[in-house]
Amino acid sequence: MPTTATRRKTTVATLLRTAAAALLATSAVAGLATGPALAAEGDVAWTVRTASNSYGAARSSFSYAVNPGGRVEDAMVVANRGPVPLNLAVYAADGFTTGAGQLDLLPRDGKSVAVGAWVHADRGSVTIQPGKTAQVPFAITLPDNATPGDHVGGILTSLTQADQAEGINVDRRLGIRITLRVGGELKPNLAIEDLHVAYGGTFNPFRKGGATVTYTVHNTGNAALSGQQAVSVSGPFGSLPAKAGGIAAPPELLPGESWKVTVPVRGVAPAVWLAATTTLTPRLTDASGSTTSLKPVQATAHSWALPWMLVLVLVVLVAVLVGVLRYRRRNGARRKAREDARVRDAVEQALRGQEPRTS
Structure with missing residues (x-):
């Protein structure tokens, strides 16, 4: 102790x-x-x-x-x-x-x-x-x-x-x-790592919801770098795009350092299959204080975005339709069985009426 x-x-x-x-x-x-x-x-x-x-x-x-x-x-x-x-x-x-x-x-x-x-x-x-x-x-x-x-x-x-x-x-x-x-070869580079997108829908299946995009900015080069960020979310083949606004720039990262980023994106349609794209433009500052924009870096991640209320409604409709079909099939089978029985009875009665009489 x-x-x-x-x-x-x-x-x-x-x-x-x-x-x-x-x-x-x-x-x-x-x-x-x-x-x-x-x-x-x-x-x-x-x-x-x-x-x-x-x-x-x-x-x-x-x-x-x-x-x-x-x-x-x-x-x-x-x-x-x-x-x-x-x-x-x-x-x-x-x-x-x-x-x-x-x-x-x-x-x-x-x-x-x-x-x-x-x-x-x-x-x-x-x-x-x-x-x-x-x-x-x-x-x-x-x-x-x-x-x-x-x-x-x-x-x-x-x-x-x-x-x-x-x-x-x-x-x-x-x-x-x-x-x-x-002095030596300067290799400025920022990487986008661990990119994920999560969709948050609404109870109204026809209204747009929001998505949350998370990722890590990693300085994998040997120069101190800042950067400009842009994030967008869209449906299949780039349909129904939604862009995030007001994304704060990451701080200047020293070589080897990382910075976690979380970006909310509003107005995202429940397009079933979402694609979140992050574009990062590194900015390098020289000894004189001048800043130069480097070649942008881009990464994309995917996630499901199902309108769950609409899916639930469709499931209920399918269940009702299957129930109706099964009910009609059972009723048809019963009617056919009754008709077959009636025909058999009629045939039997007809056959009994044709039997020879005995004295």
């Missing part, structure tokens, strides 16, 4: 990870903004921004194109806006897309294999006096076997504080996004 100290340690670790993840979602968004990112929690306030140098001024994030084995040097500027000195940890981490569609970064104890492993700050922590700023240089050194394509992560500042009321440590993080495009 776990001791009280063990349970308390587990609770602290869990809450620390939760708080870090929540604040990191804020830092990830801030790192994409046009101005400096700000963290303010109680008496804690600091900002981070990119340094002005040969890469540019007032950049919203760090973005580089580097060949395997290459090296890049840059810097982050941290400013203390609070009334007390700050001692912040500095480290890098790999990025990933959350279930809410936002960029997040691995916790400090997470295992980074790309940006978080290739980015190294010149110090593990920085102390900043109130009203002062500090520049934190860092270098990105790519291994010779770095995988070509897009890699996303960030460089972070972190402050761990004790919450006396709860008796736990809370980790607050603020950082800037780093996007690396490693």
Whole structure:
């Protein structure tokens, strides 16, 4: 049985990870903004921004194109806006897309294999006096076997504080996004997987119902991609088409990531055999921020769409018709049997009337 100290340690670790993840979602968004990112929690306030140098001024994030084995040097500027000195940890981490569609970064104890492993700050922590700023240089050194394509992560500042009321440590993080495009063949590709369609009809067999189309968008290439989606449902040979409107675009997916999509389609006729078609147009963003639409990807799935009330009515009508036919057949057989019996009786009586009389 776990001791009280063990349970308390587990609770602290869990809450620390939760708080870090929540604040990191804020830092990830801030790192994409046009101005400096700000963290303010109680008496804690600091900002981070990119340094002005040969890469540019007032950049919203760090973005580089580097060949395997290459090296890049840059810097982050941290400013203390609070009334007390700050001692912040500095480290890098790999990025990933959350279930809410936002960029997040691995916790400090997470295992980074790309940006978080290739980015190294010149110090593990920085102390900043109130009203002062500090520049934190860092270098990105790519291994010779770095995988070509897009890699996303960030460089972070972190402050761990004790919450006396709860008796736990809370980790607050603020950082800037780093996007690396490693030289080599770029293979952008999105796939549509696990496509399904389910029909939901109405009690009125002559009215249109709705369908639900579900599928997974999978980034099977080596470039970060967003996309435009279109979904339609039709009957046999493309008859009675219905299109879905207002489909939200999936977030930008990093290589290897997936995103589940559910699309309702209204005005679908119960055409017995439905075909649901999903068209996905990948969109690739280059280092300059320009977006290019790639060749669309398409997939189709089928499902039954029977007007069950009409089917029930037809079944009842068929049953009644079969019953009537069987009843008429039985009545005909009875009439034939009665007629045959009458004929036999008449023949027998006639034969008896012709028998010779005896004296």
